[in-house]
Amino acid sequence: MVRADESHFDVAIVGGGFVGLALAAALERASGGDLKIALIDAAPIQDLEAIGADPRASAITAASRRLLDVLGVWPQLADRAQAIRQIDITDSPLEAAVRPLLLHFDMALDGDEPAAHMVENRDLLRALRAHVLDLESVSVFSPDRISAMSAGRQRADLELETAGPISARLVAAADGRRSSLRRMAGIKVVGWSYPQIGIAACVEHDAPHEGHAVQHFLPAGPFAILPLKGNRSSLVWSERRDRGAEILADGKERVLQEIERRFGPRLGRVRLAGPYGGFPLEMHIARAFVAERLALLGDAAHGLHPLAGQGLNIGLRDVAALAEVVVETARLGLDIGGEATLERYQRWRRFDSALSATAMDGLNRLFSNNSDGLRVVRALGLGVVERLPALKRFFVAEAAGFTGETPRLLRGEQI
């Protein structure tokens, strides 16, 4: 028997973004509401109307979609999600009149399940928040902040600026790339930023995209056209930092002009259909993913070059792995915030994250260079991929999130 205590939780989740919300939902679902969860966020997350405009959209891999499905969130998102049917990849200088198709992937897994869907970030955030706010076993502290954390052999004590002290057996830091919990725990980060920024925008076009995603590898970096619901697409490209800042400062007309230069004629005339913005491109990985009573998830643990839009999916892999480890430990009555539990989580996630980070970085360096030699290497490389169905299937599976030791939620199974 366990004595009850109002301010004591099984898990305290710090950060109410995608990753923190998904973790709360996953722990609730797998424990049948038996785990007592605190969710803390600096913004007032109870107000769904306050979700700001965001030009970004995310590619939800089939694995991530299965997780959202098991959590009961996907049904709320399904009719706002656009399946990616095919990815076309081209590699040519900006001024080239014709961009020959270098490689294309049919993005369907066995049984015709799309390997990925595009979802606008604010839709995903709204669906996750609405779901989590309805959960009885989740206590939301928001807006509130952690001012201090101390971890001991039995539990972690957190000091909240507004609500005062609470304690938890496990603290999950999903508080982003500038994670304050990571800093409090003294975990160092290795990382670097790129001499580029990412520009994201949402556009409307005359012709239907038919679910095609297009990736033009241009000398300054990749330009991606990702299909959204309707005749709309989400655009992301990278620019040298100074040039990017100049484009954004010039305003709408200039942004549209730059888009038109890259967009190609396939989808007809194009206009801006929402906000646009610039985002720093950087990579980082925490030296450790765990500390005493603390687990890092999502951007608090690792940030990827957003080239393949895998940041969110990797964050959801963290969620699936941590939820599985925690719930299995809880079902044995063992300490969910103990060393053995955290070590298992770290072992499961570190290799995978480091591998993805390195692969994305390599891909970006390979494709962000104007040398003809490299262009030949790229063409040969991708040509080889094009001719080897097995390798291609591997890339599609990788893009769908099914390589490595896959946590159960990502296979669409209950924990």
Place this chain on the structure above:
Amino acid sequence: MISSSKSPTGETLDQAEVERFAAMADEWWDTQGKFKPLHRLNPGRLAYIRDNVCGHFDRDPRKLGCLDKLTVLDVGCGGGLLCEPLARLGAHVTGIDPAKETIEAARQHASLQSLEIDYRAARVEDLAQAGELFDIVLVMEVVEHVPDVSAFLATCAATLRPGGRMILSTINRTLKSYALAIVGAEYILRWLPVGTHRWERFVTVEELRRALGSAGLDLADATGLVYNPLSDDWLLAGDTDVNYLAAASFSKPSV
């Protein structure tokens, strides 16, 4: 209820063995310390107890409160490495150990965890004499330390409620167990202090079946617990040559 403080002078427990463990009492909960091997064994042992008991009492092992209200007696509970997890799963746990320092350490630790566990410095004979009965009786890593296994198990069986379940674990007496548990674990890997185990006291599955039978219990299952050096953990498996777990119930449930 009994709160025994008399020193253990009974026949079924070996005094020298009790004192050796008492000296280690404070170190029970250090997962990197002397009891690290037990901490590593714990998930496998707990999974077996949970699944076997849930099967027997028709509970859902995925529920965090799967042992809700079942009474458990842990014979030779040590620092409470099994008592605490089982209490978290909802069981009403009584832990007994003849060594007072061990019970004191276990009590302090449970109270820090906000767990209510009935710890007593007592022997199973005391509870049997008082006529206390439990749904589940755990006899884990104990029979290899007692001189007369049959007599000891008969006393344990006297505390098991009709229709209840006894779960045991021990080490088989095979050449493999001599190589792994004595030479490997004590001399080479230094997981355990040399002299922790005496190989001639190890109990074969057949001997356990006979000893249980003479106490009126049927051996319902024997499952191996095998060390996986790659993942550094213990997995349930068919191989009972070294460490194994067992479950037993009364052959003819009395009313």
